[in-house]
Amino acid sequence: MQRIIKGKIYMQRIILAALLGFSGAALAEGGMLQKDCSGCHNLTGPAAQTLKDAFAKNGPALFYAGNKYRQEWLVSWLQKPERIRPAGMYYGDHIKPGAKGDEIDTATLKDHVALSKADATKVAHELMELKPHDDLIAREKIEPGTIDKMMGEMNFDKFWGCMACHLIEPEYGGLSGPELYTAAKRLQPEFIASFIRNPQAWEPKTWMPNKAVSEGGIQKLVHYLEMLSKEAANAK
Ligand code: HEC
Ligand code: HEC
Structure with a gap:
């Protein structure tokens, strides 16, 4: 079947x-x-x-690229694409049974096309013009703030259950969603907040659940992802 x-x-x-x-x-x-x-x-x-x-x-x-990405990230990623979804677009297509449970079948994952600097710059500019969801973005206001790493992780993992699908370090976390330790480098903070608030407003059929995260909870999650991306950048 x-x-x-x-x-x-x-x-x-x-x-x-x-x-x-x-x-x-x-x-x-x-x-x-x-x-x-x-x-x-x-x-x-x-x-x-x-x-x-x-x-x-x-x-x-x-x-809706113009509502989602940071332009400078687009320019650099398009020249040197690195995998963001550890198991590809649809997890079920790229896993195989392994000794300790399901493993990613990396042989079935393809590398992304890479562009020259000139093409990447031009395409990124064009993508940033695509902004059909200014209304959703305008609703978000990111309060400045930081969160302690332990508290942030506990909130992300134990309280909201986000770890089930997202990596917060290379090889630490769930595999079915995009990695999130690079999220703040890739994505506009208002998009992150809006997607957490209501994933289905962006992708009606996404399998990320709407966890009805409180306003304060959203701010904490955004601060946590900002911290993770700073750490990931420093580790390089
Ligand atoms: C053969 C299919 C294919 C083609 C052709 C392709 N892409 Fe992609 N693209 C993908 C897949 C699959 C991903 C997800 C990669 C990942 O998560 O690791 C992706 C990811 C991206 C991302 C990152 C988006 C995100 O949120 O993860 C951007 C930006 C992008 N592609 C732009 C482009 C541009 C610009 C072109 C044309 C020059 C292009 N792609 C051509 C399949 C393709
Ligand atoms: C059942 C799995 C699942 C859970 C649980 C989950 N997500 Fe997701 N998440 C996804 C998937 C899949 C996507 C990709 C969106 C799509 O294309 O459908 C995503 C996308 C995102 C994005 C946008 C990332 C990008 O690159 O596009 C953010 C930010 C995010 N999730 C944060 C969270 C947070 C915070 C939580 C906990 C409150 C959470 N997620 C819980 C599966 C999940």
């Missing part, structure tokens, strides 16, 4: 890739984003509205 479903999804992906290939070719004069990126990334919205579409995604949605 599992195999049949997988086979079906795979066929759908091939058909989808073929369809996107055609529209991509038709839009070739639309620039690099259309030509080289739209096959895997949703650049126009809306977000996936069904579970089927969410599972079939070949890459994260970029149509």
